Amino acid sequence: MYYTCICMYNPQRGGRRCNESIRSVENTKTKKMSAVKLESETMADGVSQLQKQLVDYTASLFDEAFLDEQFNQLQQLQDENNPDFVVEVVSLFFKDSERLVDELTKALDQQTVDFKLVDKNVHQLKGSSSSIGVQRVQRACIAFRDCSEEQNVEGCLKSLQHVKHEYSLVKNKLETLFKLQNQLLAAGGPLPR
Amino acid sequence: MEASSASSSSSSSSSSSSSKGFMENVEQPHVLAVDDSIIDRKLIEKLLKNLSCKVTTAENGLRALEFLGLGDHQNSSLEGNISKVNLVITDYCMPGMTGYELLKKIKESSLMKEVPVVIMSSEYVPKRINKCLEEGAQMFMLKPLRQSDIKKLRCHLMKLERT
Numbered sequence: 245m246y247y248t249c250i251c252m253y254n255p256q257r258g259g260r261r262c263n264e265s266i267r268s269v270e271n272t273k274t275k276k277m278s279a280v281k282l283e284s285e286t287m288a289d290g291v292s293q294l295q296k297q298l299v300d301y302t303a304s305l306f307d308e309a310f311l312d313e314q315f316n317q318l319q320q321l322q323d324e325n326n327p328d329f330v331v332e333v334v335s336l337f338f339k340d341s342e343r344l345v346d347e348l349t350k351a352l353d354q355q356t357v358d359f360k361l362v363d364k365n366v367h368q369l370k371g372s373s374s375s376i377g378v379q380r381v382q383r384a385c386i387a388f389r390d391c392s393e394e395q396n397v398e399g400c401l402k403s404l405q406h407v408k409h410e411y412s413l414v415k416n417k418l419e420t421l422f423k424l425q426n427q428l429l430a431a432g433g434p435l436p437r
Numbered sequence: 438m439e440a441s442s443a444s445s446s447s448s449s450s451s452s453s454s455s456s457k458g459f460m461e462n463v464e465q466p467h468v469l470a471v472d473d474s475i476i477d478r479k480l481i482e483k484l485l486k487n488l489s490c491k492v493t494t495a496e497n498g499l500r501a502l503e504f505l506g507l508g509d510h511q512n513s514s515l516e517g518n519i520s521k522v523n524l525v526i527t528d529y530c531m532p533g534m535t536g537y538e539l540l541k542k543i544k545e546s547s548l549m550k551e552v553p554v555v556i557m558s559s560e561y562v563p564k565r566i567n568k569c570l571e572e573g574a575q576m577f578m579l580k581p582l583r584q585s586d587i588k589k590l591r592c593h594l595m596k597l598e599r600t
Contacts, residue, residue, distance in 0.1 A: 314581050321483050321584070329483065336476050367530065371559045372476045375581045 291433035314377030471527035498534025529558035544573040
């Protein structure tokens with residue numbers, strides 16, 4: 245039986261000797277077999293690189309006010325009992341927000357706009373954005389509320405566009421954040437706290 | 438109504454430790470959390486479970502009253518729930534019955550009036566807060582809630598127990 249490749253996992257001690265014995269064998273097939281060293285240092289480097297990437301990315305989200313302290317609070321709530329807590333809450337938020345944006349779009353499309361309904365939905369969206377810590381969406385909702393209190397349809401339509409824009413930005417950012425976290429976990433690294 | 442009472446707290450609290458649970462002589466206080474936002478319900482449930490509480494959530498005042506045995510069909514068979522709930526925490530702004538109206542109904546009932554009720558809101562409106570406190574609310578809390586808020590709540594309620 246001939247192998248095409250040998251993978252040596254953590255070859256710190258036996259790696260060189262193993263390689264030498266392979267190369268000294270008469271049989272050409274075995275002699276020419278490729279050897280791949282998977283050293284733990286390389287793996288550790290990979291993990292710390294991913295960790296740094298995640299820390300930097302997270303920091304940028306806070307710097308640009310996509311996220312605020314409340315998001316930190318959510319992350320602190322995640323534990324071994326609820327290892328997917330943040331993703332679960334954020335998924336609920338995505339679903340709920342999309343529903344509310346639909347309702348708002350419909351409400352503002354009516355001949356006679358029901359501002360009470362608009363206000364109710366914006367209030368809910370403001371509340372949930374605040375609970376998740378997505379600051380820019382929350383701020384957009386506050387401005388939206390001002391327009392609906394003034395019963396200003398044009399203003400409301402513009403506000404809705406702004407909310408939709410901020411929402412899609414932060415949704416993208418959060419999905420990227422979760423992807424980075426998953427990459428880090430898959431590489432065997434712990435998530436930075 | 439979400440049956441989160443079925444998945445009661447995963448931690449086993451010791452009865453002698455007063456650092457766990459709201460009340461010293463209650464091992465695992467049962468809290469009824471009322472909020473129309475599914476996100477806030479999930480959050481408050483986690484915050485409370487982290488402090489060894491058993492949590493039931495309700496999405497509106499009517500469901501909350503039903504759970505407390507104060508619903509329209511005042512069934513004596515539901516009285517079992519009455520002795521179990523140690524605290525009600527409710528959002529103020531809810532469609533249909535507001536948190537204030539729920540508070541009033543609880544305080545008006547002979548069976549549940551002793552149960553502490555906490556009001557939460559994302560808006561700081563002093564008139565609203567005073568109205569609730571005058572109606573018998575134990576505390577007002579500003580959203581979004583944090584673990585530190587729940588800890589403060591626990592201390593406040595434990596002091597109540599001692600007086």
